[in-house]
Amino acid sequence: MTTLPPQNHSSRTPLRVLPGFKLTLGFTVFYLSLIVLIPLSALVFKTLSITWNEFIFAVTSERVMASYKLTFGASLIAAVVNAIFGLLVAWVLVRYDFYGKKLMDALIDLPFALPTAVAGISLTALLASNGWVGQYTERLGIQLAFNPNGVVIALIFIGLPFVVRTVQPVLEDTEKELEEAATCLGATRWQTFSKVIFPSIAPALLTGFAMAFARAIGEYGSVIFIAGNMPLVSEITPLIIIGKLEQFDYAGATSVAVVLLAVSFILLLSINALQSWQRKLTGATL
Numbered sequence: 001m002t003t004l005p006p007q008n009h010s011s012r013t014p015l016r017v018l019p020g021f022k023l024t025l026g027f028t029v030f031y032l033s034l035i036v037l038i039p040l041s042a043l044v045f046k047t048l049s050i051t052w053n054e055f056i057f058a059v060t061s062e063r064v065m066a067s068y069k070l071t072f073g074a075s076l077i078a079a080v081v082n083a084i085f086g087l088l089v090a091w092v093l094v095r096y097d098f099y100g101k102k103l104m105d106a107l108i109d110l111p112f113a114l115p116t117a118v119a120g121i122s123l124t125a126l127l128a129s130n131g132w133v134g135q136y137t138e139r140l141g142i143q144l145a146f147n148p149n150g151v152v153i154a155l156i157f158i159g160l161p162f163v164v165r166t167v168q169p170v171l172e173d174t175e176k177e178l179e180e181a182a183t184c185l186g187a188t189r190w191q192t193f194s195k196v197i198f199p200s201i202a203p204a205l206l207t208g209f210a211m212a213f214a215r216a217i218g219e220y221g222s223v224i225f226i227a228g229n230m231p232l233v234s235e236i237t238p239l240i241i242i243g244k245l246e247q248f249d250y251a252g253a254t255s256v257a258v259v260l261l262a263v264s265f266i267l268l269l270s271i272n273a274l275q276s277w278q279r280k281l282t283g284a285t286l
Contacts, residue, residue, distance in 0.1 A: 040261065046254040058255040067237040070148055072263075074236075075216035078155035083209040086163025087201075093164070094171040108165070111158045116221025123154055124226045146228030151236065154222045159212035166208035170201050207274045214267040217260060 047055065058064070093105055111119065127134045127144040134144055144150060174197060182192045220238040228234040237260060244253035 043254050043257055043261065046250060047258050050251045050255070054251070055255050058252040059259050063231055063235070064237070064240055064256060066232045067235050067240045068259075070151060070234065071217060071237040074148060074151045074155055075213050077152050078159050078216050079209050079213035081152075081156050082159045082163045082212045083205060086160055086208060086212075087167055087205060089160070090164045090167040090171055094168060108161050111161055116158070116219070117225070119157060120154060120222040120225030123150070123157065123222065127153065127226065145226050146230075147234050148227075150226035150228070151223055151234060154226050155216040155219060158219055158222055159216050162211040162215060163205070163208035166211065167201055167204050170204040174200055203274055203277050207271055210267055210271045210274060214264055214271070217263060217267075 050058070089108070093101065093108075124145055125131055127137075127150060129135060129138045129143070129145070131145070137144055142149075144153060178196050179192050182196050187195070218238065220236070220242075223236055224239060227236060227239075229239055237256060241253045241256050241260075244250075244256065
């Protein structure tokens with residue numbers, strides 16, 4: 001009786017759900033090129049049609065610089081506010097059980113599904129001088145709509161889900177035994193949070209902050225209704241781009257757009273670096 005030699009299963013090629021690496025890779029590259037790379041390349045090539053001096057003039061004019069200051073400043077303030085309160089919201093949703101929890105959890109995603117124009121109109125109706133809230137703040141000398149305050153509020157509204165949905169799963173995976181051990185060793189609540197909980201959720205919190213900041217930079221629909229759109233005061237950079245397009249200044253519009261593209265790309269690299277840090281940190285603690 002002939003005995004067959006044992007087969008070396010380690011040398012066998014692992015089975016994949018989607019066979020054909022070259023085919024799937026080629027389709028992936030083609031799809032990304034068609035949807036992302038080609039449109040962005042057209043944006044860059046259109047900007048290259050003007051001289052360097054014209055580019056500098058287009059992206060550094062007084063009106064454009066004022067829009068940068070408002071867009072990046074308001075986005076930063078909104079991202080910081082969302083990082084603080086988004087952490088609190090995620091903490092409540094993860095650590096406590098209460099009536100209406102599922103409804104509150106569903107409402108967090110409302111800014112994702114709500115059209116930005118609807119969000120802008122709703123905020124304007126609420127915060128304008130004759131709105132439900134604005135009519136009372138106006139009496140105190142606080143104007144919430146048609147100025148930079150309205151821009152910040154709109155960006156906070158659309159950016160909150162990014163922080164909550166980034167921090168929430170990390171909080172759910174946090175080991176409560178470590179908190180109990182810290183409490184048994186005599187740690188206060190603040191020491192337990194700062195020394196045990198916060199280091200484990202810090203990468204996710206930074207990622208949510210960066211995503212909210214990047215999202216706020218490009219926001220347009222919800223802002224233009226509540227900003228007032230006054231040049232040098234409450235005019236955001238995306239509105240500058242739309243204005244240049246309406247004036248058929250395509251090179252000027254793409255020049256300003258390239259600046260936003262560069263900032264968004266840097267933020268994207270930062271988000272990927274933060275996510276890599278988070279994965280390494282999570283792997284080290286397992």
